[in-house]
Amino acid sequence: MVELEVDGQPVRVFEGQTILDACRRLGIDTPTLCYGETLEPANACRVCVVELEGARVLAPACSRPAEEGMKVRTDSERVRLSRRLVLELLASSVDLSTTSVAPGYLERYDAEPERFGPQAPPDADRDRKRTGAHAEPDGQTAATVHAPVKVDNELYVRDYSKCILCYKCVDACGEQYQNTFAIHVAGRGFDARISTEYVAELPESACVYCGNCIAVCPTGALMFRSEHELREAGEWREGEQTVTQTICPYCGVGCTLELHVQDNEIVKVTSPDDHDVTRGNLCIKGRFGFQHVHHREA
Incomplete structure (x- = not known):
């Protein structure tokens, strides 16, 4: 066991457990988006950052192991500012409407995504120039906010305008569970996007339709087709x-x-x-x- 202090409260956790585990042991609600209970932390969204006494930078609570004598602050001004900015950047660039926890987080941290201006309209020519041979068949990429919904099979749909690149679907499809490796992150920087190999349509890819990627997706970017159709009809x-x-x-x-x-x-x-x-x-x-x-x- 290691003992640390979180927001002035002492707590003991097993060696190897994380700061997030310590927070939950105390009942402290620490926001997460890319964290999954069944997956290794990807450290992608940075919504769970906390402040450590004596540390230069904020630390991701989901992956930083708890250490003896640590003093953690989960709601300092610096933490709140960081979380607010991350949420604003995400909400201003992707559709979080089907992310169940997002509205509460945005309200909790007084986030104002609209201060970054309106969402950019789709621009096929720009996307082709940016991505070259890696452009999607319709000229869009997952990095484009208005990417169209991909409906190419009877079981589930892909709406990359909701994707926050949390990597959970990649991990579930890869070595952590399914070992199919049908999807991965293609491109770099602003061109990074979830894609099948050679941007193949799903039925022509290595996908075995286990749906484990849907199970871990936090935003609804991957969704049952039945749910998608009900939402489109306003019947969900x-x-x-x-x-x-x-x-x-x-x-x-x-x-x-x-x-x-x-x-x-x-x-x-x-x-x-x-x-x-x-x-x-x-x-x-x-x-x-x-x-x-x-x-x-x-």
């Missing part, structure tokens, strides 16, 4: 949905499914992060093989 009512746990019937592994039901129809399937078997992950059958339930004979 999450507050009215019921969630029922059951065991996947397709094999003997015993994965736990969470069936999200609206108007007596399954609209999506998830799995709990703390389940010993799945850790939130499923295969294509478990996550998407529910349509047969709706085909009832008269």
Whole structure:
């Protein structure tokens, strides 16, 4: 065990645990976007930064190990300013409307994304010049705020105008879980974007449609097609949905499914992060093989 001080409160955590673990042990709500309970920290969004006594720079709470004698401040003026600026930059450049925690964070830190001006309109010529051979077929890239929604399969959609480059989908598809490596980050700097190999359409890529990337996406950039279509029609009512746990019937592994039901129809399937078997992950059958339930004979 190591003992440290967070906002003047002493706390003990196991060696190897992070500052974020210490904050949660004390009940201190530390904002996170790119952090995932089942993934290694990517240190991408920087919303969780905290101030360490004696340190020159702010530290990401999600990945910085707790150390003996540390003195941490989670709500200092410097921390609040940093978090506010990060949220403003994100909200002014991508669509956070389907990010469940974003509105609360923006209000909590008095963020004003509009002070950076209106969102830039799409400019295909600019994008082609910036990305060259890596340009998307429609002339847009994920770095463009108004990138069109990609609907090229029956199971899920990709809306990169909501992508904050948190890398969670890349990690879930890669060595941390699926080991499919169907998606990765292409480009650098402002041209960085999530992409399939050679910008192939999803059905022609290495994707096995496990949907684990959807499960970890914090912004809705990756979304069930059923959910996307309901949102587009203004019929998505999450507050009215019921969630029922059951065991996947397709094999003997015993994965736990969470069936999200609206108007007596399954609209999506998830799995709990703390389940010993799945850790939130499923295969294509478990996550998407529910349509047969709706085909009832008269």
